[in-house]
Amino acid sequence: MLELRALSAGYGRAQILFELSLEAKPGEVVVLLGRNGAGKSTTLKTVMGLLRTRAGEVRFDGQRIDRLPPYRIARLGLGYVPEDRRIFTDLSVMENLEVGRQEPRAGAPHWTPERLFALFPNLGRMPERLGGRMSGGEQQMLTIARTLMGNPRAVLLDEPSEGLAPVIVDQMAQTILALKKEGLCVLLCEQNLRFAHLVGDRAYVVEKGHVRYAGTMAELEKNDAVREQYLSV
Amino acid sequence: MTYSSVLIQFLNGLAGASTLFLVAAGLSLIFGVTRIINFAHGSLYMLGMYVAVWAAEPLGFWWSVPIAALAVAVFGAGVEIALLRRIYGAPELLQLLATFALVLIVKDFTLWQWGPEDMLGPRAPGFSGAVEIAGRPFPEYELFLIGFGPLVLGALWLLLTRTRWGTLVRAATQDREMAGALGVNQKWLFTGVFALGALLAGLGGALQIPREPATLLIDLSVVSDAFVVVVVGGLGSIGGAFVAALLIAEIKAFCIGLGFSQLTLVVEFIVMAVVLVLRPWGLLGRVPAPARGAGGAEPPLEAPSPAAIGALLALCGALALVPALSAGYTLVLLTDVLVFALFAVSLHFIMGPAGLHSFGHAAYFGLGAYGAGLLLVRGGLPMELSLLLGPLAGGLGAVLFGWFCVRLSGVYLAMLTLAFAQIAWSVVFQWDAFTGGSNGLIGIWPAPWLSSKTAYYYVTLALSAGGVALLWRALYSPFGYALRAGRDSPLRADAIGIDVRGLQWAAFSLAGLFAGVAGALYAFSKGSISPESLSVPRSVDGLVMVLLGGIQTLTGPLWGAALFTWLQDAVARGIDYWRAVIGGVVLLLVLAFPQGLTGFLRRRSAA
Structure with missing residues (x-):
């Protein structure tokens, strides 16, 4: 469903991604693992069109999207949840959801504020709360809910567990598994190996913009050498 | 009441x-x-x-x-x-x-x-x-x-x-x-x-x-x-x-x-x-979030190579020879070009390396011009002294206004500089008894030994080239490096002990002083001054020159000033709707070369 072929990208003179390839299927949770600065977030931003692709291609449902502006990519049904949440702090919870709203899409779950409030009960208790007046965990819920309002078929999640209290992290894992059950394709970046094990089916280990390892989550768990070399700090 | x-x-x-x-x-x-x-x-x-x-x-x-x-x-x-x-x-x-x-x-x-x-x-x-x-x-x-x-x-x-x-x-x-x-x-x-x-x-x-x-x-x-x-x-x-x-x-x-x-x-x-x-962000405004995905540090301002310095010296030499070959209008136009080159370089000094985007630089040009003119007409000083002391008015104005301005950044700074320029303009415009009001001052002519076009051209060449050289030299002193550090990362610069605000204030004042020199030279070359010399359009002229030349280049303002002054002169003399023509040219240039002319040429040669 989502396919990156020999993708290269970077900022200014610095190249970050070097011919990176990976794929993710519907109903599958794929985890990009790697240390700080490995190129995980850059990968997601490039897929989303927020960063220009220098070489290689990105395909979504077989269609090339690497030259499209972000809004066109979003309207094809690819959702993006940024690392730093980027909630519209001047807008209420309902208004944040409204910004993300798109028409129902064939082959994707249809989300309404009511359904999302069932998934994130905290948000349902504060529909008029301004985004800027919410806790980090609540904002993290809101940023995911906002993206789901676009009825995506696939979502890119940038470090959804970062900076959250342990109990919220578990809740986040449940949410991701719920999305998977809906048939969504999920590609997420993580540094938190425990969290990755909770949700992931397959993993790509990234270092310096190259894929160093690809395999199922279970295989990675057994491969101490890879974990030692690319993930431990 | x-x-x-x-x-x-x-x-x-x-x-x-x-x-x-x-x-x-x-x-x-x-x-x-x-x-x-x-x-x-x-x-x-x-x-x-x-x-x-x-x-x-x-x-x-x-x-x-x-x-x-x-x-x-x-x-x-x-x-x-x-x-x-x-x-x-x-x-x-x-x-x-x-x-x-x-x-x-x-x-x-x-x-x-x-x-x-x-x-x-x-x-x-x-x-x-x-x-x-x-x-x-x-x-x-x-x-x-x-x-x-x-x-x-x-x-x-x-x-x-x-x-x-x-x-x-x-x-x-x-x-x-x-x-x-x-x-x-x-x-x-x-x-x-x-x-x-x-x-x-x-x-x-x-x-x-x-x-x-x-x-x-x-x-x-x-x-x-x-x-x-x-x-x-x-x-x-x-x-x-x-x-x-x-x-x-x-x-x-x-x-x-x-x-x-x-x-x-x-x-x-x-x-x-x-x-x-x-309240630097306005009554109901809020502190703006740091710009996302902004380019970050500007490219380094490379020191001119010995060859480039040689070429600039050769240019000065060539300019010195012009009076031997031609007189009359060419000299008048070149005098203007030199004056505005110094003005543009002084503006570039704060806009490029210091990152202070001034929209009111004409204030200091005009203060210098009026300073010189008033010393001569009202103070009765000799012309030579007026020319040398007049620019201090620009420098003092910049010291005063700059103290406020360096407290702000970005768009707010631009608006505040514009506001101060407007204040200076309205004081000059309305103080009939002292500044001559909307009529300005007349009879500001050079001393007899400088009264020929050629002599005055040499004075302008010497002061402008000297001013430009001094400003450029300052850019490659520790002061200049610290300015650029403060522009690219004020917090880090502060943390290593650079007084960013103080340096910016100094740079603002220095730029005001040299804009004042340009203004004083301009006053004596025209024989009169009007409030136009510190109006908003004059400030914008300076911006156009700097931006045409390319803001993150060293010599850009020179070419920008030359091109703009020539263009304005050529167009204004021949065409009724010269403003529209200049506007059209500027639009085309902005659309074609968003990095300025020098930036464009450099990119071409690098590619």
Whole structure:
């Protein structure tokens, strides 16, 4: 469903991604693992069109999207949840959801504020709360809910567990598994190996913009050498 | 002042606030979403006035108002699609320059279409009489305006908070990129916002025609008023614009009511300076979030190679030989070029390496010119001393204004520098007894031994080249490196012990001093000075020169100054609508070379 072929990208003179390839299927949770600065977030931003692709291609449902502006990519049904949440702090919870709203899409779950409030009960208790007046965990819920309002078929999640209290992290894992059950394709970046094990089916280990390892989550768990070399700090 | 006259002045202020609010709200909306400061907003207002007067003739006033507003909105949408869309990615300053080019084009279009005479509008049928308030007659139309402002505020508030479009506008104001990643098509959102802003400006202009005639001078005066209102209220805040429009309009009304009408110009800018110093983000504005995905550090300013230094020295040599080959007009033009080269280099000194985007650099040029002229005419000093001491006026002005300015950054800094330039201009313009007022000073000629064109050319060459060399030398001293460090990362520079603000203040003052040298040289080359030498258009001339040359280059301002001075001279002499031509050329240059000429050439040679 989502396919990156020999993708290269970077900022200014610095190249970050070097011919990176990976794929993710519907109903599958794929985890990009790697240390700080490995190129995980850059990968997601490039897929989303927020960063220009220098070489290689990105395909979504077989269609090339690497030259499209972000809004066109979003309207094809690819959702993006940024690392730093980027909630519209001047807008209420309902208004944040409204910004993300798109028409129902064939082959994707249809989300309404009511359904999302069932998934994130905290948000349902504060529909008029301004985004800027919410806790980090609540904002993290809101940023995911906002993206789901676009009825995506696939979502890119940038470090959804970062900076959250342990109990919220578990809740986040449940949410991701719920999305998977809906048939969504999920590609997420993580540094938190425990969290990755909770949700992931397959993993790509990234270092310096190259894929160093690809395999199922279970295989990675057994491969101490890879974990030692690319993930431990 | 009696109770009733206070009341009447208060009501006058309220009526003035309404149109001011319409213009400022549009400017603020456009800035909020597109991050473009629309210099041409006053021109849209002016267009609204002219179209309304023109349409009122056959159709009557009440039809002309919506027609003018819609016409201006359509024009605004066209401008956004044809021009602004291409430059959203360009540096802030080039965007401003492009909108200033529009000012020139719209002005000449208006001149061509409706002629140079002021055009009187009709009265508003149904509101042409007066009612008695506190024993005095008060125009009904003013009462209508007093009610209309809050009505528009309410309508805008509903539009922004109760519609999907408004929600998207507010989201994009905060984080355009994220809104895009959620599927919001920014292109049409931006066009819509620009059209709405233009509509408000056009509406403001059209509603003004029963109160004052349409004139070609209204564009810059309205846009600087609107800048003040928007900055005082807080950029991007519609409520803030309303409060600030009330404040400014009331202050103006009371200045006029108390018989200090000359003070209005100064007072509003003093209010702005005070607000900016106490609340740098405006009354209802908020500290802007750090820009996302901004380019970060500028490319390093490489020291000129020995070959480049040789070439510059050769250029000086060649310039020194010019009088042997040619005299007369070439020398006069080259003298101008040299003066403006120094002016542009001094502006570049703070804009490029120090990152202080000044929109009022002409203030220091003009202060230097007036300093020299006043020392000669009123102080009775010899010409040589006046030429040497005059620039100190520019330097002292920069020391004073700079202290306030370096406390701000970005757009706010630009607006504050503009405000100070406007203060300096209005003092000079209105102080008839001392500065000669609008007539300026005459009889400022060089001493006899310098009176030939050739002799004065050599003096100009020596002082300009010397000034440029000194400023450039400073850029490669520890002072210059620290300035660039402070520009690229103020916090880190602070943390390693650099007094960023102090250095910026010093740089601002130094740049003011050398702009003053340029001004003094200019005064003696023309024999007279007028307030134009420190007006907003002169400041913009400097910006155009620097930006044409490329802001992050060393020698760019020289070429920019030469090209611009030559262009202005060549075009202004031969063509009636020279402003439009210059505007058109500037637009083409901005569209073709968003990094400036030198930046473009360098990229070409690097590729």
